[in-house]
Amino acid sequence: MSRTLDSGAAPRLIVSGVSKTLGGRRVLNDVSLRVTPGTVTSLVGPNGAGKSTLLRVVLGLERADAGAVSIDGVSYTHLQSPMRSVGASLDAGWLHPRRRACDELLVAARSHRIDKARVTEVLMEVGLTEAARRRVGTLSFGMRQRLSLARALLGQPSLLILDEPLNGLDVDGIRWMRSLVRGVADKGGAVLMSSHVLSEVAAVSDNVEVMSAGQIVTTRPPARTSGSSTSEAAGWTVTALTDAAADLAALLRRQGHVVSVDGRRVVVHDARVAAVARVAFVERLFVESIGETRGDLEAEYTLAMARANQENLAPSAFHQG
Incomplete structure (x- = not known):
């Protein structure tokens, strides 16, 4: 749009x-x-x-x-x-x-x-x-x-x-x-x-x-275009499935990434697959699957809420309708 x-x-x-x-x-x-x-x-x-x-x-x-x-x-x-x-x-x-x-x-x-x-x-x-x-x-x-x-x-x-x-x-x-x-x-x-x-x-x-x-x-805006960000990773979301979800998330957060974890699922915002895979490889963490998607408004919202959580704003549940 x-x-x-x-x-x-x-x-x-x-x-x-x-x-x-x-x-x-x-x-x-x-x-x-x-x-x-x-x-x-x-x-x-x-x-x-x-x-x-x-x-x-x-x-x-x-x-x-x-x-x-x-x-x-x-x-x-x-x-x-x-x-x-x-x-x-x-x-x-x-x-x-x-x-x-x-x-x-x-x-x-x-x-x-x-x-x-x-x-x-x-x-x-x-x-x-x-x-x-x-x-x-x-x-x-x-x-x-x-x-x-x-x-x-x-x-x-x-x-x-x-x-x-x-x-x-x-x-x-x-x-x-x-x-x-x-x-x-x-x-x-x-x-x-x-x-x-x-x-x-x-x-x-x-x-x-x-x-x-x-x-x-x-x-x-509700969706960022490829030319609207100064960062190559902006607007991308990486999802990884691993038994070492907590360890991988902790490592990524230390590098400044905004990360959310749901069981074995790790979601990394404003990141690309190569960067996340590199961290897992260096730390010898086995990743079962990994992929990336271009962000939309729902991804933008999830990113904002994840950042709010990391800053201890603690929002309540949101209904997507």
Whole structure:
């Protein structure tokens, strides 16, 4: 996937050194990122990494203990027309179960002085025209997700903030969401979204921020091309099967490699077969099999989590979806 981005465009969203403590636990620790027009930025990471809290801080729903957030140069609470600047879909659970879908949007449109004609337009855009007069409580979870997104799109905002937008969607819904998110960015808008579905993140994202224990542990495009790294080994992963897994891993770590071990399986990130095989040969460690693969987003994520583990960030389990 290759996209031409305007690197000189002013960031639509700037998060600078944001920290937040909840219940005595530091859930965000000096987080910084930028989202520019024409791009999709995705947050990925284990449950409890701080993704949802970060989005809530961006939207002024949580106050940061330190740091700052600006949207087009001001905080969310100082935007003159918030819904026209930022559209947010965090949790479909806030929708009023007894309201009709169309009424839920009409209330939002009136309160933000948006033409009610937009209600019909966004219902069509998210595929809920036939469900417009149904009570929210009778809608499936996936349909409520679509309704929440419809509300986010009402003001035709230049920035979308989406928390796990793929939750509850079927295969067709996921394809539709991918097209919509990418379409917003391709028209000059900006999107910041969280997701645990790595394949979909790779399909739509220009930038991926990997979070663990309240920190961003790596920032990069979803896949590196052969010419984008100064190291020949960057982006390659070596997998070796050996009874001496612990010994081989220890030797490789001493050489600065990021290594994970699962039983007899040793996975070495940003390495080539020749280098790993040389270590095993010199140390007379028998290796049953060895191979290498070119990295993708899942490999990038695994590498970031392995590094976090080696630095004692101890992330929790991550679900690939």
